[in-house]
Amino acid sequence: MKLKLENVSKVFGDKKAVDNVTTELTSGVYGFLGANGSGKTTLMRMLAAVSMPTSGVISLNGEDISDMGARYRDVLGYLPQHIGFYKSFSVEKFLQYIASLKGLEKREAKERIAELLEMVNLSESKKVKMGKLSGGMKQRVGIAQALLNDPKVLIVDEPTAGLDPKERIRFRNLLAEIASDRIVLLSTHIVSDIEYIAKEILIMKDGRLIQKDTPQNLMKHIASNVWSVDASDAEIPSYQASYKVGNITRRAEGIDLRIISEKKPAPQAVNVPVNLEDLYLYYFDEEVGA
Amino acid sequence: MKNEQFDEEIQDYLSLYKVDLPDEDEMERSIAAIMSSVPKKKSSLLVWQNGARSLLQNSIRELMHFGALFWVINVLFLILGAITLIDRSADPYLTAFILAPLPFITGTYEIFKSRDEGLVELEMSLKYNTHQVFLSRLVAVGVMNFVLNAALCTLFASFYPQMLVVKLLLCWTIPYVFVTGIAFLFAMNVRSSIASGTLAAVWFAFCFGFLQGEEFQRMVMQMDIVTAIAILLIGVMLWAIGVQRMKKITIGRENYEA
Ligand SMILES: Nc1ncnc2c1ncn2[C@@H]1O[C@H](COP(=O)(O)OP(=O)(O)OP(=O)(O)O)[C@@H](O)[C@H]1O
Ligand SMILES: [Mg+2]
Numbered sequence: 149m150k151l152k153l154e155n156v157s158k159v160f161g162d163k164k165a166v167d168n169v170t171t172e173l174t175s176g177v178y179g180f181l182g183a184n185g186s187g188k189t190t191l192m193r194m195l196a197a198v199s200m201p202t203s204g205v206i207s208l209n210g211e212d213i214s215d216m217g218a219r220y221r222d223v224l225g226y227l228p229q230h231i232g233f234y235k236s237f238s239v240e241k242f243l244q245y246i247a248s249l250k251g252l253e254k255r256e257a258k259e260r261i262a263e264l265l266e267m268v269n270l271s272e273s274k275k276v277k278m279g280k281l282s283g284g285m286k287q288r289v290g291i292a293q294a295l296l297n298d299p300k301v302l303i304v305d306e307p308t309a310g311l312d313p314k315e316r317i318r319f320r321n322l323l324a325e326i327a328s329d330r331i332v333l334l335s336t337h338i339v340s341d342i343e344y345i346a347k348e349i350l351i352m353k354d355g356r357l358i359q360k361d362t363p364q365n366l367m368k369h370i371a372s373n374v375w376s377v378d379a380s381d382a383e384i385p386s387y388q389a390s391y392k393v394g395n396i397t398r399r400a401e402g403i404d405l406r407i408i409s410e411k412k413p414a415p416q417a418v419n420v421p422v423n424l425e426d427l428y429l430y431y432f433d434e435e436v437g438a
Numbered sequence: 439m440k441n442e443q444f445d446e447e448i449q450d451y452l453s454l455y456k457v458d459l460p461d462e463d464e465m466e467r468s469i470a471a472i473m474s475s476v477p478k479k480k481s482s483l484l485v486w487q488n489g490a491r492s493l494l495q496n497s498i499r500e501l502m503h504f505g506a507l508f509w510v511i512n513v514l515f516l517i518l519g520a521i522t523l524i525d526r527s528a529d530p531y532l533t534a535f536i537l538a539p540l541p542f543i544t545g546t547y548e549i550f551k552s553r554d555e556g557l558v559e560l561e562m563s564l565k566y567n568t569h570q571v572f573l574s575r576l577v578a579v580g581v582m583n584f585v586l587n588a589a590l591c592t593l594f595a596s597f598y599p600q601m602l603v604v605k606l607l608l609c610w611t612i613p614y615v616f617v618t619g620i621a622f623l624f625a626m627n628v629r630s631s632i633a634s635g636t637l638a639a640v641w642f643a644f645c646f647g648f649l650q651g652e653e654f655q656r657m658v659m660q661m662d663i664v665t666a667i668a669i670l671l672i673g674v675m676l677w678a679i680g681v682q683r684m685k686k687i688t689i690g691r692e693n694y695e696a
Contacts, residue, residue: 193559196562196563197562197563198559198562198563207470209466210466210467210470211470212470218565218566218567221563221564221565221567222565224563226560226563227560228559228560228563230556230559231556231557231559231560232552232555232556232557232560233555233557234551234555234557235555236505237503245499245503246560246564248499249561249564249565249566249567249571250564250565250566251565251566293560297565
């Protein structure tokens, strides 16, 4: 299975929200990172066939998805970043309703819904009205509906927003489990969501896809740019003014700053192993004038 | 014999040539290119049948998911209509006229609720997407309205054997088609919770004025058939415009990007 984007752009007025993206996705989890407004949602909406590219073509196994129409939607699971619910429907009724819009048979839907409610840990709340759920619970219903039709292409836009840490881990495991034979594209601002399950990470910046590689390669790429620096309280502001400073850790013997910089920030600085947080800072933290 | 020799010769000759196999990408591209010119397998009749069947199924499903309020109000209208039967002084033609567009007016809330509850984005990604959902709700409400009116008219006709069936029919088809056409266009552009209420208020206000103004009332009730048909045609036109615009909203998609 292959989802292919060729020179895909989306223009709103004079704003290029997505700028000439060309890439290819096959089975596995793709983590989608990018600062606010970088174009993640805009691109995902086009992949979900909810919005049409201004120019360029998106194709699944060689066929333009806008020509596929209902046949594409039949193999698609989509969780929008912002989603509404019918407040008076119970969780179960809502899922049954969506299942019927996805063309599932009643009996088939019933089994699938029970299974999914178990997966997102909502079996106990299935009779609760949607309007009475907490934000995180609604989000989990959103995840469940995306999986109803056992989609071959799963597009989830910030699915972990509002989930507590336990549910985040549950969701991560769920994705890792199902991703072997389908395309999963997941956007997030929380790098630990994708650190271990993403086959590749896509990085968007100002509408352009600036990186697409395995987490290992991306981290290797910036290996020499991550430093640990011993500093005193008084020195912190000056470091923050001239470098991208990540974690600040207080120790008994002083303060340890994590700094992202191409050149060595201080004589006592030492290179330390890279993690994905560093990657995020490297690409997105721009306030400081390094 | 000669043929075999010839074959062999050709084979030798051909083996001198190396044929480049196209790579996977190239093959896919050619397949995609050819696809578009391959005639569609299904006959148009079959497509039509399938479309009609899924529209029917979807309409029934949507009808079953309408809120309790819709049912309560509509049953209330039916009862109201029946009550005027007991009160012999009431004019059944007028009753039919006033009640005719009400089920639809209450139904506008249901037709566009996914838009107002923020579900369109999700709906558009489903197999039966927003366009089909709107259309099937429209059919559901329209048919519901029709059934209720028909029930009421049958009731009237059986209670008043001397009633003019044609006049009765006109008395409800005119508001049914014309007023719902306006209601449809209005609801498309306004939040549905506001639309239903506003429309109902406007219709009741109109009916109240209608009941007061004897002259106008007589004019409408004694309308000649040509004028009636003309008004019906305008109603149908309003509907055509509405459906066309709905298509633009739900298929053109971009209107919903916020
Ligand atoms: N319908 C629209 N009309 C005009 N501009 C839009 C529209 N949708 C998105 N944009 C613009 O396109 C850019 C990309 O937005 P998008 O929502 O894709 O970002 P994002 O990466 O998903 O951000 P976030 O992390 O906040 O979700 C933004 O500048 C946004 O203002
Ligand atoms: Mg977004």
